[in-house]
Amino acid sequence: DAGITQSPRHKVTETGTPVTLRCHQTENHRYMYWYRQDPGHGLRLIHYSYGVKDTDKGEVSDGYSVSRSKTEDFLLTLESATSSQTSVYFCAISGADYNSPLHFGNGTRLTVT
């Protein structure tokens, strides 16, 4: 399995609080992604990164920001969490080029009350 670690694995937080999710990889892959998964929607891309300090928005980026200061770490921040952001968040990495398949971390279950 690809070396991808997400933390925390579970989090419950209150509406309006900031939350940061971390993705750490040991594969030295260039591309990193954050997805959310909700019933009936499948996985939807939030943000992705194609290198250190190089990030771009995905399909559902509103309310989220990301940072990548090192190759191995990709952080997802909810500046002010809302109940609609209750979801399962998956980090993914891919290698040589953007046509390479994705490999996922174990996921973070976030509940915003």
Place this chain on the structure above:
Amino acid sequence: RKEVEQDPGPFNVPEGATVAFNCTYSNSASQSFFWYRQDCRKEPKLLMSVYSSGNEDGRFTAQLNRASQYISLLIRDSKLSDSATYLCVVNIGSNDMRFGAGTRLTVKP
């Protein structure tokens, strides 16, 4: 219209059956295609890439039909352990991988 669409199922089949899933995509410029398997409350795992000429991996066969813009997954001799949700994934350009909502398969004894 969604970029990638799958029949959500559920497909309930007996052990040993052959089952096929289709997935349609809307962007004719899509470059790469994959099938993933996801078990309940787990992360998606790559099952196989889908190549233009079609490809096979044991009991699993994947095919791409560019003219009709769909990919398919065939599972032969179904096992209980094949029970999962199967996700099709289409790269619609650059780093934009789009997922279908998944097809749920249950294989019964």
